[in-house]
Amino acid sequence: MIAPILIVGAGPAGLVLALLLRRNGIPIRIIDKNETSPVGSRASRLQPRTLELYKFLGILREIEARAGAGSITIQVYTSPEGFGPINSFAIYEELIPHPAYHRINGLTICQDDHEAILRQVLEREYGVPVEFGTELISFEHAPNSVVARLVNTLNNTKETAQFDWLVGADGVNSTVRKQLGLELEGYGALENDYVVGDVEAKIAHHTTRWKVWGNCIQRTLLLRPYTKNGKPYFQFTCGGHDINVANMATKNRNELVNTMYDIIGNRRIEFGKVISVGIWRANTRMVHELIRERVFLVGDAAHVHSPTGGLGINTSIQDSFNLAWKLSLVHKGLAPPKPLLNSYTSERVHVIAESLGKTKTKRTISKLPHTHKRPQSRDWDTRQFGINYRGGLITLDHGDPEAQLQAGDRAPETPGLIVASTGQKKSLHPNVNLTSQLPSDVVKRVLVYPQGTEPGLIGDDAVIDADGYAFEHYEVKAKEQKVVVVRPDGYIGAMTGSTSGIMNYFASIFGWHL
Incomplete structure (x- = not known):
């Protein structure tokens, strides 16, 4: 069977869209240029509205079974560390359940675990695997279709395929967005880069509290503890004027760990193997068009968030929920493209702008x-x-x-x-x-x-x-x-x-x- 819809990118936004379209009986292909699934915790906060939507999708219980605590306390230390935290506060409060909400509290789940669940459900229930190592090279609009040129980087084979629709869920460096000629516009980046990643931790020093040392101007280190397969880990974010981020991100464990020890001021926390590491720059940008003819953008391909509030991944997933039912009805011939598909842009652009803090209006709240x-x-x-x-x-x-x-x-x-x-x-x-x-x-x-x-x-x-x-x-x-x-x-x-x-x-x- 020829799949009428190509989804480019197998992060949460692309995977959720794939599940929703298959649930509506529409064949799809989903490709990702990475040769294997990424590792690391990355965007780990799922807000309760997203979890409510996951209940509709029928995957909430699987997500909850792999998730960590919903409420989070963060401890603030000087750098180097003194005799104890100088402040402690909850960044996600635990609220009493209310009958108007299926779940009123969020939860944390490592993004690689999150994506693994989505992939497993997609293949188990619908027989659709993610085609890793398959990259979109280019595409062009044709009458009533989109022609895509793909390359399999695992065996260097090329393919030209025709689809009714194409969805770019391929992240901040989106090939789809760039070929559409759309630019991310907004506040740009913060002055400092940060090194982010995951590192094993010795269990004797593990905790459920987040810890942060120093300040983001000179130097800072944030450690978010989590457990996977019974093993303790830390997700880390480190940066500031005094930090050589490029050296830390070389995956040289000694450089990375010694810098973290220097910021902390002692070696009471024992770090193990570095699992993942990369450079990240916080910025808030978005496009103002989400559809061009038969091509759509969802997720980070359309908007980039700061980590505040954990809104980026949640906004991305909700893009897919907004688009999927509309595209399903139009593709099946049950509804005309206008106004249904046009409403995807008009509805989501306001929400994205509000979540980025780029608009003064409170229309979306x-x-x-x-x-x-x-x-x-x-x-x-x-x-x-x-x-x-x-x-x-x-x-x-x-x-x-x-x-x-x-x-x-x-x-x-x-x-x-x-x-x-x-x-x-x-x-x-x-x-x-x-x-x-x-x-x-x-x-x-x-x-x-x-x-x-x-x-x-x-x-x-x-x-x-x-x-x-x-x-x-x-x-x-x-x-x-x-x-x-x-x-x-x-x-x-x-x-x-x-x-x-x-x-x-x-x-x-x-x-x-x-």
Whole structure:
């Protein structure tokens, strides 16, 4: 079978997109120019909104089984170290679970473990391996297709292949982005480079707390502890004016370890084998177009983040969730390209700009419904529950423009629904699934009745809001009828009180003529 979609790059954004497209029955190829999968912890923070989306994808339990602690305490030391930390604080607070959120707290997982899970699921469930050692050399647009020239660096064979669509998920040095003529624009880089990587640690000195010495101007060292296969490791970040980053990054263990000991001021921490090392420069940049004809950009190919808040990898994964359902409907001929594919750029560019701190508007941070006011937390915005697409090309809202919950917002969780015919409790999201085929398979209808409704009085396609969360979280008043469309990426597409309003919404998405 010829794969109609080529995904270039097998990092988290590319792998998630591959899984979502295969889940929708679309064959794909996914290639990566690296000859083997990268090692190292790298981007390790998954925010709770991403984990919520992973629940939709059916991989959350596998991620949780390999993950580390969600809450993190960081200890700050002088350089050289004195008699103890001069400060200690939590950078990711542990919040009490709330019924409006499937998971309210994030977690940490090494990126190589994270990617391994995604690859395993892709091959186990869909029979699609990542083609490592396969590089995109160039591509050109053709009528209704994209012609790509590939080379297998393992055996030096070349290939020219035709695809319906091409997605660049090939990172900050993206070949796809460069050939499209798009440039990353923004604040540029910080003055200093940093050396980053992973090193084995002696277990007697292992801890769950992060440790940082010095300051980022002269010299600094950050150690993030983690455990893999029962062995302790540190992810390290080291830099500053006084540090020769180039020498440290040569993989000369002595140079690297001795510099870290010099910053710490003692040798109480014992380092072992250096697992990975590289040079990194923090910067915040993005493109302002994510689609050109039949070619798309996702992830680091389209935006580069600072490590603050751990937003880069999460924003990348959410790019793929936004694009996948739209591309699936268009590719299957169930929806016209406009406005659906155009909405990928219009929706995501605002979110990316907000996450980079490049816009003063707070358009993407919504007021959460007063019925489940957000917990007090210093890092609430980084959890990404407030991201929204209000007023977008494919949203419809006939409600109060001042309402707390509006079309374009994240769809709140609604645990405690009872399926009338079985008495089995469920949450709303699995029932509202718009990822299959028209009409009944693409648009799944669920009727939600209030607490106290007798099961015998309603049909099999209905559920009872036994715990009251659906009516509360969606702000439905007594005896009010409200129709809500939940998109496959977990956002509200439409909110209205009329059947005609919903039909008009679907007509705009699917190109129906009413």
